[in-house]
Every structure is written in C-alpha cells, then in structure tokens.
Amino acid sequence: MTYELIDLTIGYGKTVVADGINATLEEGKMACLIGQNGAGKSTLLRTLCCFQPSLDGKKLLDGKDVSRLSAQELSTMIGVVLTDRVDVQGMTVRELVAMGRSPYTDFWGKLKPEDETIVEEAIRLTGIEALASRQINTLSDGERQKVMIAKTLAQQTPIILLDEPTAFLDFPSKVETMLLLKRLAHEQGKSILISTHDLDLALQTADTLWLMGKSSLIVGPPSALAQDNTLALFFANPNVNFNAGELRFTIKR
Amino acid sequence: MSRRLTIPILILSVAVLAMANLVWGSVSIPLADTVSILLGKGASGHPSWEYIIMDNRIPQMLTAALTGASLAVGGLLLQTTFRNPLAGPSILGIDSGANLGVAIVMLLLSGTMTLGSMTLSGYLLVIIAAMLGAGCIMALLLVFSQKINSHLMLLITGIMVSYITGSLISLLNFGATEQGVHAYMMWGMGNFSGISTERLPLFAALCGLGLLSAFLLMKPLNALLLGEHYARNLGYSIKPLRTKLLLVTGLLTATTTAFCGPITFLGLAVPHLARLATGTHNHRTLLPATMLTGAILALTCNLISTVPSSGSIIPINIITPCIGAPIVIWIILKK
Numbered sequence: 001m002t003y004e005l006i007d008l009t010i011g012y013g014k015t016v017v018a019d020g021i022n023a024t025l026e027e028g029k030m031a032c033l034i035g036q037n038g039a040g041k042s043t044l045l046r047t048l049c050c051f052q053p054s055l056d057g058k059k060l061l062d063g064k065d066v067s068r069l070s071a072q073e074l075s076t077m078i079g080v081v082l083t084d085r086v087d088v089q090g091m092t093v094r095e096l097v098a099m100g101r102s103p104y105t106d107f108w109g110k111l112k113p114e115d116e117t118i119v120e121e122a123i124r125l126t127g128i129e130a131l132a133s134r135q136i137n138t139l140s141d142g143e144r145q146k147v148m149i150a151k152t153l154a155q156q157t158p159i160i161l162l163d164e165p166t167a168f169l170d171f172p173s174k175v176e177t178m179l180l181l182k183r184l185a186h187e188q189g190k191s192i193l194i195s196t197h198d199l200d201l202a203l204q205t206a207d208t209l210w211l212m213g214k215s216s217l218i219v220g221p222p223s224a225l226a227q228d229n230t231l232a233l234f235f236a237n238p239n240v241n242f243n244a245g246e247l248r249f250t251i252k253r
Numbered sequence: 254m255s256r257r258l259t260i261p262i263l264i265l266s267v268a269v270l271a272m273a274n275l276v277w278g279s280v281s282i283p284l285a286d287t288v289s290i291l292l293g294k295g296a297s298g299h300p301s302w303e304y305i306i307m308d309n310r311i312p313q314m315l316t317a318a319l320t321g322a323s324l325a326v327g328g329l330l331l332q333t334t335f336r337n338p339l340a341g342p343s344i345l346g347i348d349s350g351a352n353l354g355v356a357i358v359m360l361l362l363s364g365t366m367t368l369g370s371m372t373l374s375g376y377l378l379v380i381i382a383a384m385l386g387a388g389c390i391m392a393l394l395l396v397f398s399q400k401i402n403s404h405l406m407l408l409i410t411g412i413m414v415s416y417i418t419g420s421l422i423s424l425l426n427f428g429a430t431e432q433g434v435h436a437y438m439m440w441g442m443g444n445f446s447g448i449s450t451e452r453l454p455l456f457a458a459l460c461g462l463g464l465l466s467a468f469l470l471m472k473p474l475n476a477l478l479l480g481e482h483y484a485r486n487l488g489y490s491i492k493p494l495r496t497k498l499l500l501v502t503g504l505l506t507a508t509t510t511a512f513c514g515p516i517t518f519l520g521l522a523v524p525h526l527a528r529l530a531t532g533t534h535n536h537r538t539l540l541p542a543t544m545l546t547g548a549i550l551a552l553t554c555n556l557i558s559t560v561p562s563s564g565s566i567i568p569i570n571i572i573t574p575c576i577g578a579p580i581v582i583w584i585i586l587k588k
Binding site (some may be wrong): 050051069072074075076078079080082084086088089090092095096099100102103105107108109155 | 471476479483499528533
C-alpha cells in the first residue's frame with residue numbers, strides 16, 4: 001500500500017508548522033524522516049498517524065482519501081510505534097502483541113486460533129520468541145521496541161509508522177532495530193516510515209530519505225540526495241564535512 | 254497454575270462471607286437454623302429469627318456485596334481510564350456531588366422538613382437528592398470532558414470540582430442546626446443496613462446495570478492500558494469511550510452513595526488487591542476479580558461492623574479506611 005501526501009499543510013489550530021508537503025511512502029520500502037528538532041517531524045508523523053488533523057491538502061492510502069476512512073478501517077491500515085513508554089504491569093509480551101489483533105477480534109476480544117497463529121508469526125518475525133512469556137515491565141528498552149513492532153505486525157497493517165524507535169537504545173540495539181524494520185519492508189512488503197535522529201544509521205539503511213527542512217520536505221534515495229549535494233547543503237555546518245561517496249558525515253579537525 | 258484458581262477461590266470466599274453475614278450479628282443465630290430459614294422451613298421456637306434473617310440480614314448482606322462490587326469496579330474503570338493508580342470514585346467529585354445533594358436536603362431544608370429523622374419519605378428524598386447531586390456533577394464532568402483532551406487535566410478538573418462542592422457543604426454545615434449536622438454526619442459515615450426489602454430490587458437493578466455495562470467495555474479497557482494513542486491506533490475513538498466509562502462509573506458511584514452514603518476507600522483499594530491476586534492487568538480476568546474482591550471486602554467490613562457491638566452498628570466508614578489504607582501502603586512497600 002502506498003501513502004501519498006499531496007500539498008499537505010500540518011500544524012496546530014491556526015499555527016502552520018509546515019506546508020506544501022508532497023511525498024509518497026512506497027510499498028516494500030523503508031523511509032527515514034530526518035530533520036532538526038522543531039522542524040515538525042513529530043507533527044508530520046502525528047498527522048500521518050491521524051492523531052491530529054491536517055490543516056490543508058490530502059492524504060491518500062492507495063488513492064483513497066484518508067479523511068473518509070473510519071477509525072476502525074484506519075486501524076487495519078496504519079500501525080504505529082510511538083515514543084510513549086508502555087509500562088503496563090501484569091501483561092506478558094504475548095498478550096501485548098495479541099492486542100494488535102483488537103481491530104479483528106469479536107466484541108469480547110477473544111482470540112481465534114487463526115489470531116493466535118498470526119500473533120506467533122509476528123513474534124517469530126521480530127525474533128522475540130524467547131521473550132514471549134516475559135512480563136512487559138521486565139524488558140529493556142530495545143526489547144520493548146521490538147515487542148511494539150511485533151504488535152503492529154499482528155495488527156497486519158500495510159503501513160507502519162514509527163516515532164524515533166531508535167532513541168534511548170544502545171548502539172547494537174539501534175542497528176538491530178533498523179535492520180529488522182528494513183527486512184520487514186523488503187520481505188513483508190510493508191511501507192515503513194521512521195522518524196529518527198540517527199543520521200548515520202538512516203543514511204546507511206534507508207531506501208528513501210524524507211528531509212524535513214525549514215521551507216519544505218525533500219524526498220529521495222540517500223545516494224541521489226548525496227550526489228546532487230542536497231544532503232551536504234541540508235546539514236551544512238561549519239564543523240562537519242560530508243563525504244558523498246561513503247554517505248558519511250565527519251567532524252572537521 | 255494457581256492463578257487459574259483465583260476466580261473460583263474468590264467466588265467461594267464471597268459465598269462463605271455471605272453466609273457468615275447471615276449467621277453472625279447482634280443476635281447469634283445457629284448455622285443450622287439459618288439454613289433452615291433460608292430453605293423456607295423456619296426456625297422452631299424462634300419466629301423473630303426468620304424476620305431477622307429475611308428482612309434484615311439478607312438485604313444488608315446483598316447491599317454490602319453489591320456496594321463493594323460496584324465501588325470496586327468504578328475504581329478500576331477510573332484507574333484504567335486515567336492510567337492513575339490513585340484514581341477512585343471519590344476523586345472525580347461524583348460522590349461529593351451526592352454529598353452536596355444530601356447536604357442541601359438535610360442541612361438547608363431541615364428547618365421545614367423533618368428529614369434528619371430518616372422517616373420513610375425522608376430517606377427516599379435523601380436518595381433522590383444524592384442521585385440528583387451526583388448527576389449534576391457527572392453532567393458537568395461530561396461537558397468538561399468534551400473540551401479537555403488530556404486525561405490528567407480532566408482528573409485535576411474533577412478534583413477542583415470536588416473542592417468547590419466540599420466548600421459548599423462546609424457552608425451548609427456552618428449555617429445548619431445541630432440536629433441537621435448530626436444527621437448529615439451519620440449519613441456520611443456509611444450504612445449497609447438502610448435498604449429495605451422493598452427497595453432492594455431497585456438498588457440491585459441499578460448496580461447490576463452498571464456492572465453489566467462495565468463488562469461490555471472490557472475490550473476497549475484493555476486497549477486503554479497501552480495508553481490513549483495506541484488505543485486510538487487500534488481503532489477506538491477516545492472521547493466517546495471516555496464518556497461511556499464516566500457514565501458507567503457515575504451510575505455505580507451515584508447509586509451506592511445515594512443508598513448507603515459515601516463509602517470510602519473500597520473503590521481505591523480493591524482494584525490493587527485484585528491485581529495482586531490475579532497477577533494480571535488484563536480486564537478479562539481483572540474485572541470479575543475486582544468485582545468479587547470488592548464484595549469480599551465489603552462483606553468483611555459489614556461483619557466487623559456488626560459482630561463486636563451489642564445491638565448498635567459501627568459505621569462502615571470507620572472500618573473501611575482501617576482495612577483499605579494499610580492495604581494501599583502495603584502494596585506501595587511491596588513495590
């Protein structure tokens with residue numbers, strides 16, 4: 001499923017945070033949303049999650065206007081992983097992943113055998129089999145992040161949006177999370193958008209970069225944005241050099 | 254797993270305590286005679302025992318069990334909705350609304366109507382006043398809930414509202430007669446024995462309606478455990494859901510407060526006990542467990558209130574904090 005933004009204006013009430021946003025989140029690709037603090041990454045992501053209304057423009061899911069979809073329909077199309085720390089007690093990993101089945105289960109939320117299968121599959125895909133019976137509040141931040149990703153897999157949404165999933169993680173967990181998401185995009189055909197401050201990681205793993213600047217949103221593959229000097233200009237800073245060939249920023253000595 | 258036995262054990266405890274509530278009291282009636290009275294055979298040589306059991310202890314036992322269950326479930330709904338372990342039916346000001354209604358009837362109108370004496374019509378008037386008071390505060394909260402997005406801010410608004418009603422009650426107390434103040438104070442101490450056999454069906458129906466509605470909200474309650482945003486992403490519209498939860502809690506709180514007075518601490522403490530007993534926050538298990546634990550605690554309090562005294566009953570609100578507060582402290586220490 002593709003998620004297309006046409007001339008989107010985002011903001012709160014009368015305050016415009018960014019406008020003229022045109023971008024497409026493509027099926028089977030992982031996109032990274034990058035920008036300085038205050039550029040409006042969170043606002044954009046919240047707008048895409050439909051947690052807040054857009055001020056103008058259109059959001060289309062496979063050509064269908066999102067504003068015409070019910071909350072129930074949306075819950076089967078867009079899955080989210082947020083920065084909100086889920087610190088429920090007395091709930092196992094398996095139970096939390098199974099919450100992703102809510103849009104599909106009956107009035108009482110009872111899991112059918114096929115739901116159980118989907119939950120186990122989501123646990124397997126994210127590689128958290130060993131954690132499945134653990135309590136959520138005993139997990140590390142990295143493990144918790146994977147559990148929430150498994151929840152969106154159980155939710156079976158073609159679109160997955162993640163708000164800074166690598167923040168607060170140690171380096172190996174950051175790499176692991178990014179590679180997991182990339183694998184899910186490529187192997188499961190998910191359309192994945194991640195907001196992140198981990199520039200190096202994003203440059204090396206993303207299929208597409210969404211650069212959120214002061215004026216507008218620039219979208220393209222990392223290599224193309226490196227070649228045409230966009231990246232170097234975007235992160236222009238007297239203290240760093242950009243190596244377009246290696247897709248690397250280095251600190252000037 | 255011993256956890257699987259939790260619910261059956263709780264059910265058994267409710268049954269045992271319910272029976273104990275029939276057997277023990279200011280007049281001791283042997284178990285054999287109690288059973289025979291329950292079976293409709295009566296007790297030989299003690300015609301008054303039948304009256305005590307059927308018209309006195311059964312309504313009181315049922316009132317205690319229903320009140321405990323209702324307040325506990327009300328507390329659980331609020332704790333889940335606001336994701337706050339300290340939320341309880343009294344914190345949103347719903348029961349202080351009932352208090353205000355009763356205070357107006359007892360303190361402001363006591364000069365013209367003898368309601369403090371708890372005559373039949375007076376008691377009915379107290380119930381109506383409590384219901385109206387709780388209803389007004391509920392309506393006010395629902396209006397606020399449409400305007401306020403943040404759960405925490407809504408909670409604080411509720412606390413502010415209960416401060417205002419509290420101050421109005423103080424004003425009414427200040428200007429009232431000694432007799433009125435005493436009657437109001439006695440009502441405020443809580444009482445499971447005020448519901449007669451004739452009024453029990455209405456009370457049970459209102460409590461039953463609230464408890465049933467709570468069960469119907471089990472699935473969205475679980476989604477709310479993940480927080481507002483995740484619940485939204487799972488397809489729930491938060492404001493309508495919150496409105497439903499507030500209405501159910503309001504019904505449960507208003508009903509019990511109107512009929513039994515403001516019973517403190519059960520709503521706050523019981524959900525914690527139930528979580529400890531079941532080891533889960535999943536409402537599929539937690540909701541029934543909370544209901545049963547609420548009944549158990551209320552029946553225990555009722556037993557304590559009648560057993561040691563000779564003839565008179567210790568007010569419920571003297572007992573509930575003595576049991577409820579140590580439980581909450583114990584849970585905090587255990588963490």
